[in-house]
Amino acid sequence: MPSSVPPFLIFLVGALVVPLLGRVPRVRMLWLVLIPVVGALNAMGIEEGYQLQYELLGYTLTLVRADRLAIMFGHLFHLGAFIAIVYSLHLKKGDHATVQHTSAVVYAGSALGAVFAGDFITLFVFWELLAVSSVFLIWTRKTPRAVSAGMRYLLVHIVSGVTLLAGAMVHAHNTGSLEFGPMGLEGLAGWLVLLGFGVKAAFPLLHSWLIDAYPEGTPTGTVFLSAFTTKVAVYALARGYAGTDALIYVGAVMACFPIFYAVIENDLRRTLGYSMINQIGFMVCGIGVGTQLAINGAVSHAFNDVLFKGLLFMSMGAVMHMTGKTKASDLGGLYKTMPWTATLCIIGALSISAVPLFNAFVSKSMIMSALLEEHFNWIWPVMLFASAGVVEHAGIKIPFFAFFAHDSGIRTREPPWNMLVAMGVGAFACMAIGWRPDLLYGILPYAVDYEPYTATHILTQLQLLAFAIGAVAAFHLWKIYPAEIPSVNLDADWVYRRAAARVVRFTGAAVGAADAAVRSAVVGTVRGVLRGAFRSHGPRGILARTWPAGSMVLWVSIILAAFLLLELL
């Protein structure tokens, strides 16, 4: 008998209890940790091929569809939720712990609901719940920037969901089915659904919600944010658009443009946001290639990204928690007082840089090999460049500016034990998959016949990384590396934060001026009419004068005389 509890249900029911445990923090801690553990045990019991369906308004909806792809993401989200929950256990009343914990658990549950959803309606419900639950992880930071960034985040994601729903409706109209399966780009439905997914996956020009909102989240909230939303989108693309050529090029652009921004970004959590788009670029590219090796590479890179990007966000969250700062210009020298955090951050940096024996070396290599196998000879060097770029911003910049570089004079302590444990689990997982890729291979959608550890591959990767690091070191020594400057960099969000605001203001002013002109013209005309009427009908108006009876008799006599004269003539 397979487990019949839908994976999301454990999280949603668990979240209902969390607010009741506010007065007993230790029980709440235990409860919070139990949710992903029980969820994972439940998910392990779900057998491949299991489906849970129900009827609604004549449509068959699939609440749970357990195939290899969904089950893999299910395992990933349980692991990601466990790490992030442990990381946030220290939250107290002043951190709005109840709101943060509850929304985080609902958020993780929504991600599980979305990847197990077998139809568009169920997917849409969880798609929107992802947005609505996660925005509290931004808002609870309570700064004016966080509040407005959260509002923008929510609006963008609601639009993403509505676009997805519109696509689903067109699809249902065309095919008579709401099942979510391979879509392709034929027809309006395909494009609308892709656009909905593309917003959440941070496609180029649709990406700025990510770099706008993630750095404004709470230290613990951003760890949750980094694990779920974009990975649900990657899952949805892998299911709906595997082998769609356009995604290869979209992925290449995503992998490349953020690394330029990452070099000059001063906020280290925003740098990680750019890094996240860069990594999703690799996944989207792999999905576009669409072969079994490429899909395996893309989804295993999503798996690894939750671990190493989570680890990096956790290390920066720990720095923020202890120092209140995340700007490169404010930090430096923290390795002296936060050696464990620094070490764990470096493990995350080595992992994301795809150093041999760390997890991204395995998954990124699969995508690169798939590109070569399918003879995408122009895209391969582009992705190799993006690969080297990762070393610069995530491999060196993050740990270097936070923990080394110039001594900021900040002397602090290691973060709370639970943060260190969570980072330790993340770091262990990064290394375990690097050492034993078969741990990951076993849960991938397709059978794997890939050996990353060949002499050629290890040597070439080390050469690429070492000389990329060499270039960064040389630019530092020559003092031409871009300095850390307190600043913001204009990105696509400028369009709606500045340009659109100006257009609205300008349009408002123009409409206001036109309105004033029309009003004054109408009022002028009415006044003229009134003045004329007053002139003729007013107290002194010709028509309002009192005429003597004599003059009237005189005029009547004249008129009668005139008639008489005319008659006689």
Next chain:
Amino acid sequence: MSDHKPNSVPPPWAGIILIAFAVVCAILVVLDFVVDRYVEHPLEGWTVFYPLFGFVGISCLILLSKVLRRLVMRREDYYDAE
């Protein structure tokens, strides 16, 4: 700007780390001539392709980023002003 701040890693250590790193790079270049690499992409056939690509690629990345900074960098309170 933080140019006036002291380096957090003391000079002797920084020097040793840099020299060790240079030695590793040299070994990796020598290995390119020793190891018989298999080649899948035409560019991979070039001698020391990967070290060259890594160094030149990142140099271009940093230099172009400096140009990008001139175009897009604004004051920290740019969006707060309105």
